[in-house]
Amino acid sequence: MVNEFKQFIMKGNVVDLAVAVIIGGAFGKIVTSLVNDILMPVIGFLLGRINFTNLKIVITEATDGVPEAAIRYGAFIQSIVDFLIISLAIFFMLKVLIRFRTKKEEEPPTPEVVPPEPSKQEILLTEIRDILKFR
Template sequence: MLKEFKEFVLKGNVMDLAVAVIIGAAFGKIVTSLVNDILMPIIGILLGGINFEDLKFIITPASGEVVEVAIRYGAFIQSMVDFLIIAVSIFGIIKLFTFRRKKESEEAIASEVPSKEALLLEEIRDILKTK
């Protein structure tokens, strides 16, 4: 069982996935910092000095208890902006890679020269079609 686990872990796909997760986590932190520290303050200034972190609804119970519940919709807006930036970035990267693969495969197909056997078989096929 240990041997099977070692083979599984050392496969290329698992190692690639581990690297992708680590890079993704770091990318997520960078995007969160970009949104929280740069974009949202600029958007807040453009909207009249709004601080999105402070946007919240405070709900107090009807019984008059001292307990208050805050629904922080400003933090939710910031998380949505994070998500949109990450989603657009990943979409762009995937499109770039699929475009490159498609282009490479088209070039490979176009550059393939048929073998002598294939040419001979095509000639035989064409002769048989005419008869």
């Protein structure tokens, strides 16, 4: 049973998946930082100095020890931008990978089709036809 588990773990698919999850997590952090720290401040500035993290609809104000209840739609907008950038990056990465994987394989040259040898009857009929042409 231990050997079976070891074989399962060492299969290429499991190792590839583990590497993809680790790289994906790191990539997600990079994109989140890009969106939160670079893109959203620029977009907020262009839209009239809006800070998206502060955009919210307050349902109930904070009172003695009870935090406010609010719908934080600014954070939601940032998450959408995060998602769109990650999706776009993955789309382009997959397009590149697909191009490398599916190199156009040159089709093997098709052998020339050689017509079969004519039968004796066909040869005789051809000779007769040729004789009649010259008369």
